[in-house]
Amino acid sequence: MVGISEEVYREVRDFLLREAELLDNGSYRDWLDCLTEDIRYQVPVRVTRDRGVESEFVNEMGHLDEDYVSLEMRVMRLETEYAWAEDPPSRTRHFLSNIRIEPGDRDDEVRVKSNLLLYRTRGDDPHYDLLSAERHDVLRRVNGQWKLARRLVLLDQTTIGTHNLSILF
Amino acid sequence: MSDEVIEIGNEFTFVRVRKVHTRNGVRLEIHSPRLGYRIQLDPLELESLTWQTTETFSRFLETPFGPRERLMRPLSEALICDRREE
Amino acid sequence: MILYQTTFGIKGVSNVTLSVGDRVNQVEQLLRRVKQNIDEGRVPAKIYNDPDIFELERERIFGRAYIYLGHESEIPHPGDYMVRYIADDNVIVVRDEEGQIRVLFNCCRHRGMQVCRAEMGNASHFRCPYHGWTYRNTGELVGVPAGKEAYGDVLDKGAWGLRPVPRMEIYDGLIFASLDAQAPSLNEYLGGMTWYLDLVTKRTEAGLEVVGAPHRWVMDANWKLPADNFVGDAYHTLMTHRSAVELDLAPRDPKFAMYGVHVHAGNGHGLGMISAPPGMELPPFWGYPEEVVRALQRSYPRPEQVEVARRINFLHGTVFPNFSVLNVMIAKDHRSAPTPMLTFRVWRPVGPDRTEVWSWFLVERDAPEWFKERSYQTYVHTFGTSGVFEQDDAENWRGITRVARGLMARDHDLNYQMGMSFLKRDPTWPGPGEAYPLDYAEANQRAFIRQWCEYMLNEA
The missing domain is CATH 2.102.10.10 (Rieske [2Fe-2S] iron-sulphur domain)
Structure with missing residues (x-):
C-alpha cells in the first residue's frame, strides 16, 4: 500500500465501519455529518453486455445520483411521519470487506475501494434481500476528521432484487 | 512498425484490426483470434467493401466458422500465434 | 374452454386438495362475480394474488394484448x-x-x-x-x-x-x-388514448429520447396494482405521498391531485390530468421551458390539445394492460423549484405476487441541455428505483399483495365506488373518452377491471 500509513489505514477503516453502523442503526442525521458538502453519491444502472464492452455501467442513468442537498432531502423525508417505505424500518446490515486504499488526487484525500454485502429484511417475512457491490469512495480530511466526498456504488445486479432503494449503500 | 490495434466486438465475436505497413505501402489487417483467420486488405479492396450489401456478408456467413469450419482453434495454437504476432 | 383446461391441467399437479375441475370452476366463478359486481364498485381482493388467475392472465391478457x-x-x-x-x-x-x-x-x-x-x-x-x-x-x-x-x-x-x-x-x-x-391494429387498440399520448410524445419536432437504460427492479406485488394506480388513482397522493408534500416536492395542498380531469379513454386505457389547486399559481404546460412550450403549439396535431395541455401540471395514465406514463412537475429536492419529468413504465408480470418494474426516463431530444439535466435529477430523486415517491408506492402494493393471498380475500370486496353515483361526465370536454371533472374518481379503475374481465372471460 504505497504512500498509505498504517495509521491512515486504520482511520479509514474505522470511518467506514462507523459510517455503516450509523446507516444500520438508522442514525441518518449523524450519517449526513460524515459527508462533505460537495459530495457526489452515485449508483449507476448496470446492463448485461458482452465481454468486449469496456463497462456495463450506464453513465447517463443512476439508481441514485445524489448531491448533499438530495441526500439531506432523503433523510428529512425519513423524519416525516409519512415515510411508509421505511416505517416500520427495513432491518439492514452492511458487511464490508476487501478494503483497499490508495493516495487520492489531493494531499488531503484517499481513494478507498471496498466490497459491500447489504442484507435487508422487512416485517415478519423470513425472506431477505441481498445486494452486493463494490464501492469506490473518496475520503477527505476536513478539520482533522475523515469525510466522505465521493461514493460510486457498482452493483452486481442489473435487475435490482429488492422492491425499492429506500436504503443507502 | 505497428499501429494501434483496435478491437471490435459484440456478444457474438470479436476481431482485431490494425494498419500494417509494408515496405512500400499500407494495408488494413483484420484478425480473428478465435478462429485463427487473418486478412490484409488494400485500399481498393476496402473501397469495394463500401458498395457491398448485407446480402454479401450473409453469404460469407453461410459457413459461420469459416470455410475450414474448425469449430475451435486449440488454445495452444492461439497462444503461439498471438505471441508470434507481438 | 380448451385453453383453459390445458392451463389448469399443468398447474393442477401442485394442488393436492382441489381437483383441476374445482379450480377451474373457482376461477370462473370469481371472474363472473368480478364482472357482475364491478358496476356496483366492488372487486374481490383475491384478483391481486392468486396463482390460477395469474396462469389465466398469462394466456388471456399477455397472450393477446399489445x-x-x-x-x-x-x-x-x-x-x-x-x-x-x-x-x-x-x-x-x-x-x-x-x-x-x-x-x-x-x-x-x-x-x-x-x-x-x-x-x-x-x-x-x-x-x-x-x-x-x-x-x-x-x-x-x-x-x-x-x-x-x-x-x-x-x-x-x-x-x-x-x-x-x-x-x-x-x-x-x-x-x-x-x-x-x-389482434386489431395498434391504432384501433389504443383508440382514444392516442389523443392523450400525443400530449406527451408530440411536444417537440425532434420528439422524445430515452436517456441511458431503464431502471429494472423486482417487487413482491401483483402487476395490476401499479397499473390501477397509474390509470386513475390521484386519491393516494394525499396519504402515500404526504412526506413529499411536507418537503415541498409537490404542491403544499395534500389534496392537490384532486383538481384534475379523470378520463377513461376506452378499451381500459385511462389517465388523469391535474391542474393547479385553487388559490395556487402553477406554470402552464407542466412548467416546460419556453423552447418546448413554443414547439408544442406547432407540434400538437390539434388546437384543443394545446388548450388541454396548457392546464396540465401532472399527468398519469395506463395503457391496458401494463404500460404506464407519468409526466409531472415536482421538485428534485426541498430547495429546488419544480421541474417537469417524464417516465414510462412496464409492469412485467413474473408471478401472482411478483412484478418486474421497467422504468424509463425520457426527455425531448431538442430540449435545452440544462433542462435535460434537471429533469433527469428530478426523475431519479422522486421516481425510479430509489425515488422518494416511488418507495412508498411499492410498500403499499406489496402489502396489498401479501394480504390478498389467503382465503378471506376471495369474498372480501374492495371498494371501487369513488365518484360512482354523483360525479357527472363533463359534456364539454374536447378530447375523446369519458371525462370527469375531478381526478378523485375511480371510473378509470372500474373500466380497467371491466376490460380485464372481458379478456379473462375471452369476451374482448
Missing part, C-alpha cells in the same frame, strides 16, 4: 438491438440494416437456445452460441455450420428463420407487440 417493448430512440442505428419481454416471452427488438424495426422471438430454430444474451448491443448477424446457426438481423437464417455434411445441403433456410412476433406496431416511437395474430 405490450410495450421500448422506444425507437433506444435502437437508433442499424443493427442496434435490445432484449425485452412480453410476460415470459423473450424477444429481440432490433433495427435491421434497412432501418426497419423487427421483434423476433429470441429462441434459435435448431435447439431453442437464447440467441442474444446481452441486454443490448449492435449486430448485423446473430450467431447462436449452441451450434452456431447464424441469422441476419432481419431474422433470416443464413448460415448453418457443417451444412453440407450435417444436412446434405437440403435444409430449407428460408423456412427456419428467427420467428417474428405475430404483431408489431409502432405509435409515434412507442414499440408495441402482440402475440395474437388476430
